[in-house]
Amino acid sequence: MTKVQIVKTRDGQVRSFHATGHTGYAEAGGDIVCAGVSAIVISTVNSLQDLLHEDIDVEADEVNGGDIRVTFNGAPSGGAALLVDSMIHGLEWIRRQYGSQYLSCQIKEVE
Numbered sequence: 001m002t003k004v005q006i007v008k009t010r011d012g013q014v015r016s017f018h019a020t021g022h023t024g025y026a027e028a029g030g031d032i033v034c035a036g037v038s039a040i041v042i043s044t045v046n047s048l049q050d051l052l053h054e055d056i057d058v059e060a061d062e063v064n065g066g067d068i069r070v071t072f073n074g075a076p077s078g079g080a081a082l083l084v085d086s087m088i089h090g091l092e093w094i095r096r097q098y099g100s101q102y103l104s105c106q107i108k109e110v111e
Contacts, residue, residue, distance in 0.1 A: 002037050002066070003104045004091055006084065010109055014084045016071040017041075023102040033098045037091060038066070044087040045070055054080050 002023045007015040019041050025033035045068065048054040055073040076084070088105065095103040 001102060001104060002034065004037075004041070004106070006088060006105070006107045007110055008107060010111060012081070014072060014076050014081060015110060016069065017084065017087075018067075018069045020067040022066050023098075025098060025102050033094060033102050034066070036094050037103060040087055040090040040094075041068060044083050047083050048080055052077060052079050052083070 002019060002021045004017065004019045006017045009015060019037070022028075023031055023034040023037060025031045045056075045058055048056055048070070049058070054076060057071045057073060059067075059069045061067040072080070088107070091103065091105050095105060
């Protein structure tokens with residue numbers, strides 16, 4: 001299962017997000033759910049860096065469980081917030097289509 005956790009403040013500002021694990025929908029190379037999740041998350045990270053030039057730290061480990069962690073080093077721009085909300089929307093759509101046994105999305109609220 002792929003688990004995605006998004007950390008937001010009470011007023012809705014994104015602080016970080018973390019995706020880890022493989023969905024297990026199909027064997028490696030044919031797992032369309034894992035490919036979809038990966039495409040959405042990586043596209044979001046690339047857009048945050050390349051298009052918006054957000055001040056973020058990115059830690060990735062593709063070998064050991066498909067792990068990526070993104071941390072904002074300050075308040076994200078409005079564009080960044082929209083990108084992350086779009087990522088959440090896309091991931092939730094995949095979860096509804098293919099099942100919560102393959103993908104879990106959680107939004108954690110912090111102060």
